[in-house]
Amino acid sequence: MNNTNLAIIAIVIVIPLVSFVVYASDSTIQQNTVNSNLQVITSFYPLYEFAQKVGQDKVDVILLVPMGVEPHDWEPTIQDVQRMQKADLIVINGLGFESWIEHLSEINFHGNIIDTSTGIIKTDMLDSPEDPRDHSHASGDPHIWLNPVLAKIQVQNIADAFSKHDPQNEKFYQLNAENYKNELDSLDTKIRTELSSCSHDFIAFHDAFSYFAREYGLNQHTIIPSNNPHAEPTARTLEDVINTAKEFDLKIIFTEETADSRTAEIISNAINGRVLVLSPIEIGNDGSYISRMTENLNNLKEALC
Numbered sequence: 026m027n028n029t030n031l032a033i034i035a036i037v038i039v040i041p042l043v044s045f046v047v048y049a050s051d052s053t054i055q056q057n058t059v060n061s062n063l064q065v066i067t068s069f070y071p072l073y074e075f076a077q078k079v080g081q082d083k084v085d086v087i088l089l090v091p092m093g094v095e096p097h098d099w100e101p102t103i104q105d106v107q108r109m110q111k112a113d114l115i116v117i118n119g120l121g122f123e124s125w126i127e128h129l130s131e132i133n134f135h136g137n138i139i140d141t142s143t144g145i146i147k148t149d150m151l152d153s154p155e156d157p158r159d160h161s162h163a164s165g166d167p168h169i170w171l172n173p174v175l176a177k178i179q180v181q182n183i184a185d186a187f188s189k190h191d192p193q194n195e196k197f198y199q200l201n202a203e204n205y206k207n208e209l210d211s212l213d214t215k216i217r218t219e220l221s222s223c224s225h226d227f228i229a230f231h232d233a234f235s236y237f238a239r240e241y242g243l244n245q246h247t248i249i250p251s252n253n254p255h256a257e258p259t260a261r262t263l264e265d266v267i268n269t270a271k272e273f274d275l276k277i278i279f280t281e282e283t284a285d286s287r288t289a290e291i292i293s294n295a296i297n298g299r300v301l302v303l304s305p306i307e308i309g310n311d312g313s314y315i316s317r318m319t320e321n322l323n324n325l326k327e328a329l330c
Contacts, residue, residue, distance in 0.1 A: 063191050066112045068123050069096040070309040071170040072141060072179070076116055078205040079184045083194050087112070092309035095283045097254060100125050109136050113190055116183060118142060122167035139186040141179035145169055148235045165252060168305060172236040173213040173318065177206045212315050216241060216322050223329035226273040228266060230254060230281045230289065233305040243329075248292065254284055254305070263288075267295045277328035279303035282310065301327065 063084045067073040073088040080086060087108070090099045101109070106129070109115050117123045119142030126138065148166055169175040184202035188195035220241050231249040238245040246269050249256045258266075270278065276298040280289040289300045301324045304310075306317050 063187060064111065064113045065116060065187075066109055066114070067116045068118060069307060071176070071306055071314055072116050072118060072183075073309070074314050075141075075176070075180050075205075076183055079180060079198050079201045080187055081197075081201060083191070083197060084187060088309065089115075090308075094308065095254070096122070096307050097252070106132065106134065110134065113137065114139050114186055116141060116186070118167060118170065118179075120145075120147060120167035120169065121165060137186075137190070139182065141182045142167075142169055143182055144178055145175050148239060166232055166235040167252065168233045169236050170314075171234055171305065171318075172240045173209045173216070174240055175236055176314075177209050180205055180209070208315060212318055213240075215319070219322060219326060220329065223326065224273075225329070226269075226275060227277075227279065227303075227325065227328055228270060228275060228292075229279050229303055230284050231256070231305075233281075234303070248278070248288060254281055258288060263291060266292050270296045270298065275328070277301050277324075279324070279328070281305060283308065 062082075063080065064087075065076055065080065065084050066087045066089050067076050069090045070088065070092070073086060076084065076086045089101070089105060089109075090096045109129075114137050116139045117126060119140035129136075170179060180202050184198045187198040191198070220243070225242060226244045226246060228246045228248065230247070231254040232245075232247050232252055233254075234243075234245045237243070246266070248258055248262070248266050250262070266278075269275070270292065276296065278289045278293045278296075278298055278300050280286045280300055280302055282302060282304060286300060292298075293300050303321055303324060304317055306314060306321075310317065312320070
């Protein structure tokens with residue numbers, strides 16, 4: 026075999042081999058780059074958005090409860106638990122909202138769970154029998170994200186957790202958190218200003234707005250006096266709500282996206298009123314947290330102002 030043929034054979038063998046090595050190296054680099062991001066699982070929609078705002082392109086955020094699914098009804102599958110085992114952080118609301126968390130210890134789960142309610146005082150610890158605004162049945166209400174002032178604490182808790190587990194990007198996370206908290210400050214000011222001269226009593230569908238009501242000097246009454254939006258009201262409950270609406274001259278009854286609107290319609294028909302949505306923002310939907318809170322504000326203004 027002459028030198029020319031040997032050279033051709035070498036080219037045929039070596040070039041593909043070098044190309045494969047270069048491709049494999051590039052793929053490894055790309056894979057390592059992707060995997061260098063914090064891998065974060067958030068329990069439900071608002072926390073998913075908060076985590077994205079803080080982490081941006083340095084964090085891969087997964088929503089655990091699928092879009093459109095009511096978190097109150099959700100339980101993790103084996104596959105969900107396996108995904109949580111592989112994540113760097115699992116971000117939860119806390120205050121009992123994720124009831125499935127307490128069962129993870131039974132399966133020897135080892136994961137970094139970040140409770141965003143850290144530093145927030147529960148409403149049932151604040152309320153007293155002498156409180157004239159205590160119409161909320163607030164004991165055990167976990168809906169802290171509906172109060173923008175408390176949502177800021179949740180955002181900061183997320184930023185602190187990201188900073189602890191990825192210290193080289195601490196300034197990035199903290200700056201993003203400050204920027205988003207400024208947006209929440211603007212939302213808080215808007216709500217506070219636009220509801221300041223309005224009446225105070227409203228009828229929510231279920232016990233979700235006690236933190237919101239306390240923050241803005243409102244009185245929450247509910248159709249379903251519990252944290253379960255799918256509980257069935259009794260005839261006595263409906264009668265009591267109708268009497269409450271008449272007592273405070275309320276003409277708007279609030280329902281929720283996933284609730285059976287017929288319940289609110291029965292009440293509204295009895296008082297010649299209307300039904301609007303007051304969203305707990307528990308499921309993913311069109312719009313952002315701030316835009317949906319603004320929709321809530323607009324509907325509250327229609328009811329109260």
